[in-house]
Amino acid sequence: MEILGVINIPGWFLTLFLFFLSLYLYSKYKLSFWSRLGVPFVKPTLLLGNITKMGNGLGEFDLEMVSKYDKLIG
Known part of the structure; x- marks a missing residue:
């Protein structure tokens, strides 16, 4: 897959990259x-x-955690 006519990246690599990026952001x-x-x-x-x-x-x-942060802690 050619991006902007400059870089040729395989489709499977781009799919994996986007999957891990979305997993990280989520x-x-x-x-x-x-x-x-x-x-x-x-x-x-x-x-x-x-x-x-x-x-x-x-x-x-x-x-x-209760002793460190008091009674309200997430």
């Missing part, structure tokens, strides 16, 4: 939910969220 949008609402939150990692920070379990993670 993940960034979904993970910025609390930020857009102005609620304090723990910054999540791309695609995994905060699951990497829950080494001791969900209950311990929640208690740690």
Whole structure:
């Protein structure tokens, strides 16, 4: 596939690139939910969220976040 008559890119490569770009943008949008609402939150990692920070379990993670950010946290 020729783009602007200058660059010749295979169609499968362009499809993969657009797929991963849309996956990245969708993940960034979904993970910025609390930020857009102005609620304090723990910054999540791309695609995994905060699951990497829950080494001791969900209950311990929640208690740690409540003690750090008060009662309102996203």
